[in-house]
Amino acid sequence: MRSTSALLYLSGVTVSFDGFKALNNLSLLVEPGEMRAIIGPNGAGKTTMMDVITGKTRPDEGEVVFDGKSDLTKLDEADIATLGIGRKFQKPTVFETHTVRDNLLLALSGIRSWYKLLLAAPTKAEKDRLDEILTIIRMTDQQHMLAARLSHGQKQWLEIGMLLAQDPKLLLVDEPVAGMTDVETETTAQVLREINRSHSVVVVEHDMSFVRALGVKVTVLHEGSMLAEGTLDQVSADPRVVEVYLGR
Amino acid sequence: MITRFLWQGMGPGLRLFTLLVLAVGILLPLANQLLPPTSPFHVPAWVLQLIGKYLCYALLALAVDLVWGFCGILSLGHGAFFALGGYCMGMYLMRQIGSRGVYGNPLLPDFMVFLNYKQLPWFWHGFDQFWFAAIMILLVPSVLAFALGWFAFRSRVTGVYLSIITQAMTFALMLAFFRNDMGLGGNNGMTDFKEILGFPVQADGTRAALCFASAVALALGLVISAAIVGSRFGKALTAVRDAESRMRFLGYRVEGFKLFVFVLSAAMSGVAGALYVPQVGIINPSEFAPGNSIEAVLWVAVGGRGTLIGPVIGAFLVNFGKTWLTGALPEFWLFALGALFIVVTLLLPKGIMGLWGQIRDRSQARKAQGSKSGAEKARVPA
Numbered sequence: 001m002r003s004t005s006a007l008l009y010l011s012g013v014t015v016s017f018d019g020f021k022a023l024n025n026l027s028l029l030v031e032p033g034e035m036r037a038i039i040g041p042n043g044a045g046k047t048t049m050m051d052v053i054t055g056k057t058r059p060d061e062g063e064v065v066f067d068g069k070s071d072l073t074k075l076d077e078a079d080i081a082t083l084g085i086g087r088k089f090q091k092p093t094v095f096e097t098h099t100v101r102d103n104l105l106l107a108l109s110g111i112r113s114w115y116k117l118l119l120a121a122p123t124k125a126e127k128d129r130l131d132e133i134l135t136i137i138r139m140t141d142q143q144h145m146l147a148a149r150l151s152h153g154q155k156q157w158l159e160i161g162m163l164l165a166q167d168p169k170l171l172l173v174d175e176p177v178a179g180m181t182d183v184e185t186e187t188t189a190q191v192l193r194e195i196n197r198s199h200s201v202v203v204v205e206h207d208m209s210f211v212r213a214l215g216v217k218v219t220v221l222h223e224g225s226m227l228a229e230g231t232l233d234q235v236s237a238d239p240r241v242v243e244v245y246l247g248r
Numbered sequence: 249m250i251t252r253f254l255w256q257g258m259g260p261g262l263r264l265f266t267l268l269v270l271a272v273g274i275l276l277p278l279a280n281q282l283l284p285p286t287s288p289f290h291v292p293a294w295v296l297q298l299i300g301k302y303l304c305y306a307l308l309a310l311a312v313d314l315v316w317g318f319c320g321i322l323s324l325g326h327g328a329f330f331a332l333g334g335y336c337m338g339m340y341l342m343r344q345i346g347s348r349g350v351y352g353n354p355l356l357p358d359f360m361v362f363l364n365y366k367q368l369p370w371f372w373h374g375f376d377q378f379w380f381a382a383i384m385i386l387l388v389p390s391v392l393a394f395a396l397g398w399f400a401f402r403s404r405v406t407g408v409y410l411s412i413i414t415q416a417m418t419f420a421l422m423l424a425f426f427r428n429d430m431g432l433g434g435n436n437g438m439t440d441f442k443e444i445l446g447f448p449v450q451a452d453g454t455r456a457a458l459c460f461a462s463a464v465a466l467a468l469g470l471v472i473s474a475a476i477v478g479s480r481f482g483k484a485l486t487a488v489r490d491a492e493s494r495m496r497f498l499g500y501r502v503e504g505f506k507l508f509v510f511v512l513s514a515a516m517s518g519v520a521g522a523l524y525v526p527q528v529g530i531i532n533p534s535e536f537a538p539g540n541s542i543e544a545v546l547w548v549a550v551g552g553r554g555t556l557i558g559p560v561i562g563a564f565l566v567n568f569g570k571t572w573l574t575g576a577l578p579e580f581w582l583f584a585l586g587a588l589f590i591v592v593t594l595l596l597p598k599g600i601m602g603l604w605g606q607i608r609d610r611s612q613a614r615k616a617q618g619s620k621s622g623a624e625k626a627r628v629p630a
Contacts, residue, residue: 054497081499093494095487102483107498114504117481119253166498 005068007032007170007200008053013062015048015224022048023059024224030170035192035201037211037232040221041244046204049221050172054087055080067169082112086168090175092155096148100139100158103147104130107162129165137161153184160191171201177210189213208232220244254471257478265557266470272299273463277456293452296459298571300527302564303462307520309547309559310469311513316545317554318477319509320489322407325414326517327541328421329389331531333518335425335432336388338531339372340381341441341449348442358440359433369431378445385522386515392417393514394507401503401510406492415538422536437532444526455527462523466560469516473556476509485509486554546585549592552601561600 008030015023023045030036038046051057052064055077064072070083081087095103108129111120122130134140137157142150147158156176163171173192177185189210192201205211211218211232218235220227222244228235235241258266276299279291308330315321347354351361355368374380396417400410428434447454476482488495488502495502525531543566551562566588574581596603 056493077493077496078499078501081497087497089494093491095490095494097486097490098483105480106484106487106495109499111480112499112501114481114484114501114508117484118476118479120480122480162498 005032006030006065007034007067008202009063009065009068010049010053011063011065013049013052013059013064015045015052015057015059021224023052026062026221026225028219028226030200030202032169033196033200035196035203035214035216037214037216037218038202038204038221039206039208039211039218040227043223044221045224046221047174048224050087050174050204053080053172054085078112081166081168084167084169085172086163086166086170087172088159088163088174088176090178092152092159094147094150094155094158094162097146099144099146100150101130101134101143103158104133104161104165107165109165109167133161133164136164152179156188160195164195169200171195171199173201173203175205176203177205177207182209185210186213253479254475257474257476257482258471259474262470262474262556265560266467269303269463269467269470269560273303273460273467277460280452280456293455296452296455297527300455300459300462301524302567303459303466304520304524304527305544305547305567306560306563307462307466307469307523308517308544309551309563310466310473310556311516311520312544313548313551313553313556313559314473314476314513314516315509316548317559318482318489319485319506320406320492321506321510322411322545323414323510323513324411324538324541324545325416325418326513326544327538328414328418328536329393329514329517330521330524330540330544331418331421331425331533331535332389332392333385333521334525334531334535335438335521336375336381336384336518337522337525338438338441339375339432340378341444341526342438343372343376344443345440349440357433357438359436359438360431363428363434365431372431381522385518389514389518390511393511397507397510401506415541418536418541419538422533422538425533425536433532435533437530437534439530439532441526441529449526449529458523458527462527465519465523469519470556470560472512476512477556481505543585546589546592548599550588550596550599552599555599555601558599558601565600 006029008028010026010028013023013026014021026045026049028049038049040046048057052059053072055072055075059073062073066072066080066083066085072080075083095106098106105122105126108126110126111117131140134143137160139154139157139161142154147155150158176188176192180188185207192203192214195201203211203214215232217230218232219229220235220238220241227244228238228241276291276296279289280293280296283290308326311329312323312326315323342357345357349358349361351358353361356365360368375384396413400413405413424430425432426435432438441449443449444454447457477485484495484500485505488500488505492502521535547562547566548559549562550566551560552558569584570581573584592599596606598605
C-alpha cells in the first residue's frame, strides 16, 4: 500500500460483473478540502466507483486508499462510514417511520455499537448539536414530524442534515439535482459549496449547468476509465469528450 | 440505571395492558383456588389450562413480532425455538417420574426401556435438576438462533430467503425429532408427566400456579420488549428494518442488531414452550411442524405487527376462534385460517391495532370531503 498525501487515492481499480468491466484500470486522486465533480455518460461506472469507495462492491484489482493510511478494499460499509466517508444517494433515503429529530440522532457521529445503544441516553452535547443542525437545515419546527410526511424537498434537506450530523471527512454525493427545478439546482450548488468549506466532496452528476455552477475540477469517466480531467471548459474542449457525449 | 432502562419504553397504554395481563394471571387462579365450586365466580381448572396455554402462545407471538415487526426478519421457524424450550422442560418432567413409570426403571424414562437403552444418553444428564433445565430452556433455543443468525446475517441473507431457511430449519428438526435414535421419545414424544418441582402436574393448584407463571412471563416479556424498542437501540432497529443499507452507510454494523433481537426472541419462545408443556401434558415432534410457525406469524398479523399489544391480542383472538371452531365445526378450521390470512392481508394491513387508525383516517377524509362540499354549497346562493 502506497502512502500518499491525497485524501482519496484510487489506482488501477478494476471491477467486472460477469465479464463486463464496470471499472477498467481507474485511477483518481482527491486532495483534502477539494471538491470534485465526476461526469460521464450512462454506464461510465460512476455509481460503481461510489460503491467501491463505500465498501459495497469489492474491486477485482487495484488500490483504494483513504486518508493515506486506510485500505478501503479490506473494510466493510460500517467501517468505512466510521472512518469518515458519508454518502448521499440519488433518491433521498431517510428513515420514514422516525421523526426528523430521530433521523438526525441516528446519523449523529458517536455511538454505533448495539449494546451501548441499549442504555444510551442523549447527552447535552448531542442535544445541542441536534438543535444546531435543525437550525442550519431550517427544520426546527418540523423536528417532531415523521419523515414520511415531509415533502421531497424537505427530505433532501433532512438528508443533508443527516450528513452534517455524520460529519464525514469526505462526502460522496450521487446525482443531487436529479428531478430538481433550476432554482433548486442553483440552491443545491450553493449548499454544496458551503459544505465544501469544511468537508471534501465528490459529486457525481449528469447535469452540465449544475457542474458549471459548482466551478470545480472535473473528471470525465468513460467505459470505466478516466477519459479527461481539468476545468469544465478544458474537458468540454477535449475532442475525445465531445466524441463520447455527442458521437453516439 | 436498569430500572430506567426497563421503564423507558412503557407508555401509559402498555403499562395498563401489562397490569391487565398480570391481573388475569392473578385473579383467575385465585378464583379457582379460593372460591367454592358452587360460586358463580368459580373458575374451573380447564379454563385455567386454556388461558395458560393462550398466555404461552401470546409470548411466542410477542417474540415473533420482536424480530418481524421491529426488525423486518420474517421468521417462519419460531415454532422450533418454542418446541426446543418445550423439550427441555419435557426432559426435566420425564426425569421427575423416576421409578413410577410403567417399567419402574429409576433412571431411564419408559420409552428408553422400551427401546432397549442400557444407559442414559449423555445429553439427558443434569435434567433431573430444575435449575439446569431452566438454563437449558434459555440456552438451547438461543444457541440455535445464534448459529443460524450468525451465518445468515453475516452473509446478508434477507427477505424471503431468510424465511425459507427458518422454515427449513424447523422442518429439519421435526424430521430429526421423529427418529427414535434421537433419544428424545421419537414420534410419541414425552408424556405421562407426574410432578413439577414436587407438585403433581394434574392438580388444580399446580394448574393455577402455571397459569400465574405464564402471565408473569408474558408481562416480563412485554416489559423487556418495550424497553428494547423504546431505547436508542430500538430506534436503530426499526431503521434497519426500513432502510438497512442506509444504516450501513451511516456506520452501523447491522448484523449485531439483528443477531441480538433474534437470539432474545428465540429465548423468549423457549420460555413460552417450557411453560406450555406442563400445561398441555405432552411434547412431541409435531410441535416443530412448519404450520405452527406460520400460525404464530398469523397471530401477529391479526393483532398488529410492530406493536407490542397487538401480538398478544392476536394470539388470544385467533386461538379462541380455533378452540371454538375445532370444537363446533372441526373440518372448517383450516379454511377459516386461510380466509383469515387473506382478509387480514387485504383489509387489515396493520392488524387490529391499526384498525383504529384506519377508521380515524377514513372519517377524517370523509369529514374533509363533507366540509368541502358544504363550502361549495354555501357558495352557490351567493
